[in-house]
Amino acid sequence: MKISEYFPIWEQLTPAQQQRLEQAARYSRAEKGAILHNGSADCLGLLLVCSGQLRGYILSSEGREITLYRLFERDMCLFSASCMLQSIQFDIQIQVEKDAEFWVIPPDVYKTLMEESAAVANYTNELMSTRFSEVMWLMEQVMWRSFDKRLADFLIQESVLEGTTHLEMTHEKIANHMGTAREVVTRMLRYFQQEGLVSLSRGAVDLVDLPALKQRSEA
Numbered sequence: 001m002k003i004s005e006y007f008p009i010w011e012q013l014t015p016a017q018q019q020r021l022e023q024a025a026r027y028s029r030a031e032k033g034a035i036l037h038n039g040s041a042d043c044l045g046l047l048l049v050c051s052g053q054l055r056g057y058i059l060s061s062e063g064r065e066i067t068l069y070r071l072f073e074r075d076m077c078l079f080s081a082s083c084m085l086q087s088i089q090f091d092i093q094i095q096v097e098k099d100a101e102f103w104v105i106p107p108d109v110y111k112t113l114m115e116e117s118a119a120v121a122n123y124t125n126e127l128m129s130t131r132f133s134e135v136m137w138l139m140e141q142v143m144w145r146s147f148d149k150r151l152a153d154f155l156i157q158e159s160v161l162e163g164t165t166h167l168e169m170t171h172e173k174i175a176n177h178m179g180t181a182r183e184v185v186t187r188m189l190r191y192f193q194q195e196g197l198v199s200l201s202r203g204a205v206d207l208v209d210l211p212a213l214k215q216r217s218e219a
Helices: 017-025 107-116 118-145 145-160 171-178 184-192 210-218
Strands: 028-030 035-038 047-060 065-071 093-105 198-201 204-207
Touching: 017 107, 028 184, 035 047, 047 145, 047 171, 065 118, 065 171, 093 107, 107 118, 118 145, 145 184, 145 204, 145 210
Parallel strands: none
Antiparallel strands: 028 093, 035 093, 047 065, 047 093, 198 204
């Protein structure tokens, strides 16, 4: 597995830059549940995902989580190189959601590439803009959208992501993704069950009526 197969603008690098990146990047694997990056005190390097699934989230002082974005094959994570992004004033955690393989690019190497290559600098700025747009969209959802609509939409998106209507997710895990308390999730899921939208079992949620759930999310 070569980094050239996954680096998004490989062809726009010079041969010398390509060689430097190949020599510096480290291939790694991690199992589901592993924490790859733990806030601003940790400067792992940039993550370039080859397979699996990662999530970026923030953790409140009370220990409450909220998922900001997810990373899939060929996605790159800048926030795991926090020492390179000194303007970032909040701590982002990176966790493995599905067993993952990825390249780790040292921050000093990538920073040099940004300084040398307009293509790398432009790509980085676009990626940063995309991530902040995702975060701003999430904040708008949290602030202005009712929780029942957010939860319905979350369940639908998880179903699409997993390719099944049977979601093996605890109420605690859903709460962590959505930045709320487990009790709030449990209360709403029970209401959904009473309405015939879902069926609840230990550690799992089955989406019984997808059309009605979609209607709920769009109402």
